[in-house]
Amino acid sequence: MGRLGPEMAGVIVLVLVALVQFADFAPLERIRWQVFDIYQQAAPRAPDADGPVVVVDIDEASIAELGQWPWPRTDLAKLTRRLGEAGAHVIAYDIVFSEPDRTSPALIAERYARSGDEAALGAEFASLPSHDALFAESLREVPVVTGFFLDAGEIGREVEPAASFTISGTLPSESVREYAGALLPLPEIEHASAGIGSVSIDPDADGIVRRASMVAIHRGTLVPALSLEAVRVAQDLGSPNLLTSDGSGQTLSAPGAAVAVRLGETEIPVNDAGEMWIHFQPANALGLISAAPIITDAMSDTELAELVAGKIVFIGGSAQGLQDLVATPVSDVQVAGVTVHAAAAEQILSGDFLDRPDWALGLEMLLALVLGGILVVVLPRIGALPGALVAVAMIAAVIATSWLAFTQLRYLLDPTYPVVALALIYVVQTAAVFFREERQRRYIHSAFDRFLSPEMVRQIAASPDSLELGGEERDMSVMMCDIRGFSRISEQYTPRQVIDFLIAFLSPMSEILLDHKATLDKYIGDAILAFWNAPLDDPDHHRNAARAALQMIKVTEELNASMKGQGDVVWPEEVKIGIGLNSGLCCVGNMGSRQRLSYTLIGDTVNVASRLEGLTKQYGVPIIAGSALAERLDDFALIEVDRVRVVGRDAPETIFALLGDEVMPGSEIFARLSECHARMLDAYRQQDWDEANKLLKAGLPFYESMGVPDLNALYRERIRQLRDAPPAQDWDGVFQALRK
Incomplete structure (x- = not known):
């Protein structure tokens, strides 16, 4: 990154x-489910106390009163009749009556016969009608929808829906669940029913029921869910219609995917698998009526009618022994599975659906x-x-x-x-920016820690915006430092010795420059190019450059004294340096090619600094500064050296010898030298050779005391030459340098 x-x-x-x-992926799908669960918990379906659906619950209290399940179907027949008489519109059993009632008279007589006690029951007992027949008879009196379980195994007979599905489009066999078997009610119970629907509930992978299947495929036949069938019977409607993607013209789902189930005028949105999202009411909002009071007549006809008249009544069980408990998004504990069917039917009747469109x-x-x-x-x-x-x-x-x-x-x-x-x-982007900035800081450190002081490197790394890459114009101070007579030194020693000498010399010089906030541009053999006021602003760059130059002269003298006789490094008899200083506009930045860049500077200011360094040899002074820099050092020990037209430049430059810092101008010797030299230059430029010579001779002790006797000698020789070959009438006193 x-x-x-x-x-x-x-x-x-x-x-x-x-x-x-x-x-x-499944993990993120589970997050989606949990988000929708939170929505349902925060905004469940508004409860309706007078809603069109109620549930009769075979609860723990009913089991305790009427005995263990399964109850005799005569009790269920009575339950059915009482609900019908109370005005229940449709009764839907979330129970599969797949086996004969073991309490039927014939079956009891058969058990007694196997034990040899058939006479104890009486001859007519075995001929009494079966409880299944009595229950089936009650189903004919009231519209009842019974249920069946779907199974992946090839069990049971064919499911024969009371009203076969029609389909608009292709049978969605790849998306809607397909089953090979079914556990169906006894034929006499099924035939007595007004309808039949699947009671199978398929929770999601996390065990929570969020959707109710409206349709499934059994051996190539579309079969309805219990809730859908209960509503169909209640509204006396014809066959439901399954609308698939290729039959509806919708193309965002795969061809043949379920889109909706039409039941009369109602269109139920479903997902590809034919499932309807259930918008649950708050937990316990759907009223549950205990089954026992109805069967035992503890609940009056009037009370029962108030609860069930004109409604679809679902019958199921919340008792633990019935093993029909499920988890929903809005319940903290498991609830009866029948409540899911009831919630689905209530939603179909209201026509208010949750939908996750394709x-x-x-x-x-x-x-x-x-x-x-x-x-x-x-x-x-x-x-x-x-x-x-x-x-x-x-x-x-x-x-x-x-x-x-x-x-x-x-x-x-x-x-x-x-x-x-x-x-x-x-x-990721914040991390990328962080790593980019860290890489930039590392780059800045690697690029500048050998050329800048540690403090300046820290400032740049902390504020990279202060580094303008690609070149910018700045007012800068530039230094060119060179060892006098380096070619002669190189001839005297081996390359290894020369390298050791340069390391011993350049290291303290570089340290001085870095201490004075300089940027080391490059080493050119024995020469050093350094500059100030880039990449960081340095308002005091003129003075820092001057102080660094003076310190370098002083340390060179100290090295001459301390390095003699050192065994590890060969040191010449006396090392002298010349320093050229100049100030002005420069272009500084990363320059070079796409393959290799170097942080450096270019401009006339740099060229002049290099020429001034060369002039130190001719004028016999250690440091020469250009006029732009000298103007900013008014309290330093400066004397004007000459007006020179350097090689490669037409405009003349007034150059100054930097002899000391702010303390030096207060010394008597410097004051005498400064006065004498200024008067000499005035006489020289007026071609008063005698006066100029007189001043040079009188001031020689001061030149010598300040370490610049060669400057005195240079002017005496130049005056001699001008006496012998007088200048032209338009001579302006500017010296033309003939070499760099």
Whole structure:
């Protein structure tokens, strides 16, 4: 990531999230389920005390009063009749009556016969009608829907729906669950029923029931769910119709995927597997009527009628022994499975559905790509904290949109992927920016720690924006330092000895420069090129350059004294250096080629500094400064040396010898030298050779005391030559340098 740009890192994250979203991995699907569960808990379906559906519950109290399950079907016949007489519109049993009632007279007589006690029951007992027949007879008196279990194994007979499904499109055998077997009610009970539907409930992988299957495939035949069949019978409707994607013209789902189930005028949205999302009421909002008081007549006809008249009554059990308990998004404990069928039927009757449309995934992916793309572009430009605010605002907007879609439109739009995309992009891009800045800091350290003082390197690393890459114009001070007579020194020693000497000399010189905030540009053999006021601002760069030059002269003299006789390093008899200083505009920055860059500077100021260093040999002074720099050192010990036209430059330059710092001008010797030299230059430029010579002879002790006797000798020789060959009438006193 250190070498990866933040934008590219964000794009990669966005692409990966899109791929994961397209694959819809199970762990993230579970997160989606949990998000929808939270929505249901926060905004469950509004309870309706007078709703069209009630549940008669075979609860623990009923088991305790009437005995263990299964009860005699005569009790269920009475339950059915009483509900019918109380005005129940339809009764739906979430029970599969697949085996004969063991309490029927014939079966009891058979058991007594096997034990030899058949006479004890009487001759007519075995001829009494079976409880299954009595129960079937009650089913004919009231519209009743019975249930069957679907099974993957090849068991049972064919399911024969009371009203066969019609289909618009292709049979969705690849998406809707298909079963080979079924556990059906006894034929006499099934034939007495007004309808028959599947009671199978399939929870999600985490064990929670969120959807109810409206349709399944049994041996190539579409069969309805108990809830769907109960509503069909209640409304006396014809065959339900399954609408599939290729039959509806919708193309976002795979061909043949379930889209909706039409029942009369109601269109029930389903997913590809034919399942309807259930919008549950709050836990315990759907009233449960205990079965025992109805069967034992403890509940009056009037009370019962108030509870069930005109309604669909689902009968099932919440008792533990019935093993029909399920978990739902809104319940803290398991509830009776019959309540799921009841909730589904109530939702069909109300026509108010939750829907996860087939375009939902596309919209979620589009949101992730668009918002993520915006964050990818914006985040690196605005920084981590503003970026965090933008990311949080986007995440909040996505969640708010999803929530409003649920509460206002009943759409299930998953905010997971857009939120994950935005969060990951923020984290990854912020990390990429961090690593990029760390890499930039490491680069800055590696690029400058050998050329700048540690403090300056720390400042640049802490504030990389202060480093303008690619070149910028700055007012700068430039130094060129060179060892006098280095060619002669090189001839005297071996290359190894010369290298050791240079290391011993350049190391303290470089340390002085770094201590005075200089940037070391390069070493050119024995020469040093350094500059000030870049890459960091240095308002005092003129003085820092002057102080560094004076310190270098002083340390060179100390090295001449201390290095003689050192066994490890060969040191010449006496090392002298010349330093050229100049100030002015320079272009500084990373320069070179695409393959190799160097942080350096160019400009006339640099060229003049190099020429001034060369002039130190001719004028016999250790440090020569240009006029632009000298103007900024008004309290330093400076004397004007000459007006010179250096090689390669037409404009003349007034040059100055830097002899000391701010303390030196207060000395008597410097004051005498400064006065004498200034008067000499005035006489010299007026071609008053006698006066100039007189001043040079009188001031020689001062030149010698200040260490510049060669400057005195140079002017005496120049005056002699001008006496012999007088200058032209328009002579301006400017000396033309003939060599660098």
